[in-house]
Amino acid sequence: MGRGRVLGLAASDVRFPTSLARHGSDAMHPDPDYSAVYVVIETDAPDGLKGYGLTFTLGKGTEVVVCAVNALSAHVVNKDLDEIIGDFRGFYRQLTSDGQLRWIGPEKGAVHLATAAILNAVWDLWAKQEGKPLWKLLVDMDPKQLLSCIDFRYITDALTEEEALTILQSGLVGKKQREEQMLEYGYPAYTTSCAWLGYPDQQLKQLCTEALKDGWTRFKVKVGADLQDDIRRCRLVREMIGPENILMLDANQRWEVKEAIEWVSKLAEFKPLWIEEPTSPDDILGHATIAKALAPLGIGVATGEQCHNRVIFKQLLQAQALSYVQVDSCRLGSVNENLSVLLMAKKFQVPVCPHAGGVGLCELVQHLIIFDYISISGSLENRMCEYVDHLHEHFKYPVVIKNASYMPPQLNPLGSTNRNPTSEQHSPSKMEQNPTSFSHLKQEQVALDDLNKSQQSMPRRYRQASLALICPAEHRNSFWRIIRTWELLCTLCCIITKSRITAMENSSASHNGHRKWSLNICTLIHYSDEMFSFATNISQVPHN
Numbered sequence: 001m002g003r004g005r006v007l008g009l010a011a012s013d014v015r016f017p018t019s020l021a022r023h024g025s026d027a028m029h030p031d032p033d034y035s036a037v038y039v040v041i042e043t044d045a046p047d048g049l050k051g052y053g054l055t056f057t058l059g060k061g062t063e064v065v066v067c068a069v070n071a072l073s074a075h076v077v078n079k080d081l082d083e084i085i086g087d088f089r090g091f092y093r094q095l096t097s098d099g100q101l102r103w104i105g106p107e108k109g110a111v112h113l114a115t116a117a118i119l120n121a122v123w124d125l126w127a128k129q130e131g132k133p134l135w136k137l138l139v140d141m142d143p144k145q146l147l148s149c150i151d152f153r154y155i156t157d158a159l160t161e162e163e164a165l166t167i168l169q170s171g172l173v174g175k176k177q178r179e180e181q182m183l184e185y186g187y188p189a190y191t192t193s194c195a196w197l198g199y200p201d202q203q204l205k206q207l208c209t210e211a212l213k214d215g216w217t218r219f220k221v222k223v224g225a226d227l228q229d230d231i232r233r234c235r236l237v238r239e240m241i242g243p244e245n246i247l248m249l250d251a252n253q254r255w256e257v258k259e260a261i262e263w264v265s266k267l268a269e270f271k272p273l274w275i276e277e278p279t280s281p282d283d284i285l286g287h288a289t290i291a292k293a294l295a296p297l298g299i300g301v302a303t304g305e306q307c308h309n310r311v312i313f314k315q316l317l318q319a320q321a322l323s324y325v326q327v328d329s330c331r332l333g334s335v336n337e338n339l340s341v342l343l344m345a346k347k348f349q350v351p352v353c354p355h356a357g358g359v360g361l362c363e364l365v366q367h368l369i370i371f372d373y374i375s376i377s378g379s380l381e382n383r384m385c386e387y388v389d390h391l392h393e394h395f396k397y398p399v400v401i402k403n404a405s406y407m408p409p410q411l412n413p414l415g416s417t418n419r420n421p422t423s424e425q426h427s428p429s430k431m432e433q434n435p436t437s438f439s440h441l442k443q444e445q446v447a448l449d450d451l452n453k454s455q456q457s458m459p460r461r462y463r464q465a466s467l468a469l470i471c472p473a474e475h476r477n478s479f480w481r482i483i484r485t486w487e488l489l490c491t492l493c494c495i496i497t498k499s500r501i502t503a504m505e506n507s508s509a510s511h512n513g514h515r516k517w518s519l520n521i522c523t524l525i526h527y528s529d530e531m532f533s534f535a536t537n538i539s540q541v542p543h544n
């Protein structure tokens with residue numbers, strides 16, 4: 001069980017300017033800045049291990065989730081880890097049922113995202129103390145212990161604890177073989193990175209070509225802003241990938257129910273497997289209507305990345321409103337709540353295809369889906385996990401994709417299941433990053449945090465965030481010197497020209513030549529003021 005008492009919990013606001021290149025753009029989020037609330041839990045255990053967790057956001061509002069994490073931290077700090085995981089169901093309920101904080105939820109919105117970030121960090125710490133990657137911790141747990149982590153409140157009309165136990169016990173059969181299969185071949189993935197809505201056709205073609213070369217066979221296209229654009233882009237992608245590969249569509253909640261049916265019907269000729277988030281994530285009956293109307297066309301409905309909690313999933317399943325369950329490791333209340341949805345999906349025989357479009361989501365959700373296959377679903381039919389090719393370089397242990405499949409993370413300092421215990425990647429000194437590794441990310445985070453605190457306009461902040469990311473640390477001092485020289489020259493120029501203008505005004509100079517000269521000088525003053533401000537802000541970027 002767990003070791004140590006939680007001494008502290010720190011939450012940081014981490015943002016990446018992905019909107020600059022339209023990464024992640026879709027019909028409802030044209031300019032997302034992939035961001036995260038990043039939580040670190042420390043204990044007094046002599047092992048010095050820390051728990052790292054996150055929840056995903058799109059930029060603005062991340063600070064709200066940081067506040068929510070801080071508001072919830074009183075439930076975690078000074079608690080023994082043993083006490084938390086020894087009654088994980090109770091702890092989950094304590095976090096989600098705080099008598100005052102639940103008013104700004106319950107189990108939805110910023111406060112639930114915060115719950116996910118905290119619990120993800122707790123699971124990370126627990127797995128590290130056990131010396132296992134998270135998926136392996138889950139796979140090795142006794143069915144009753146797994147159930148003790150789940151809050152069944154509000155879902156017993158769809159799945160009782162006894163039914164869940166039966167599912168998990170059935171999953172014990174063939175478990176070892178499935179684990180070996182995962183270790184050898186990995187879990188199948190699909191890519192969303194070729195066809196964000198903001199990408200021009202040329203970029204889309206190039207990315208499809210590269211993805212096909214890399215062995216990808218499943219592709220998702222963002223749709224929903226303009227029908228003619230969608231027809232053109234779907235035709236282009238279908239021609240690129242051929243009839244044998246799989247195509248999926250994602251509208252990110254853009255349409256009314258009737259509109260969704262009409263729009264998707266017009267895209268049916270491209271043989272999409274599913275339409276994802278056709279309408280509001282809260283509209284269970286709307287999804288059911290769409291699912292019923294599109295079924296004859298062979299198009300399923302997928303949703304889940306913005307389903308607040310297990311109760312929404314329960315209703316979607318009960319109403320036969322979806323054909324693919326897209327759990328999210330940070331939208332639901334971490335592993336605890338995801339377990340309940342995986343089990344409900346199994347009972348209703350609906351495949352789980354997790355959402356992973358965001359920073360850190362691939363790194364997190366791979367553990368859940370690998371566990372799902374080994375211990376719950378036992379099937380790969382119609383199943384795949386989303387993959388996006390962004391920001392993995394900020395993780396110490398980024399996801400490993402081979403033959404378009406997620407390879408199970410193999411971090412294990414004890415070596416009992418480690419297939420390559422001598423490699424640097426698997427060395428105990430780097431075990432602190434289990435499902436989410438942020439030691440590299442933390443350096444960027446310092447720079448971005450400083451920029452975020454500067455309370456400037458967004459365009460200027462983007463410019464500076466880009467500098468922090470693209471300007472190598474060893475060149476920042478040189479760059480800074482150039483800026484300072486320019487600033488000095490501009491300031492001198494301002495002093496001279498200002499006095500010249502004053503002199504002209506005093507001498508009542510008003511002919512055209514003088515007026516034009518004065519306007520040019522005013523422009524220069526304005527420009528130098530901008531540069532002064534820019535240079536001042538750049539000085540806030542750490543030069544490490």
Ligand SMILES: [Mg+2]
Binds near residue numbers: 252276357
């Ligand atoms: Mg989506």
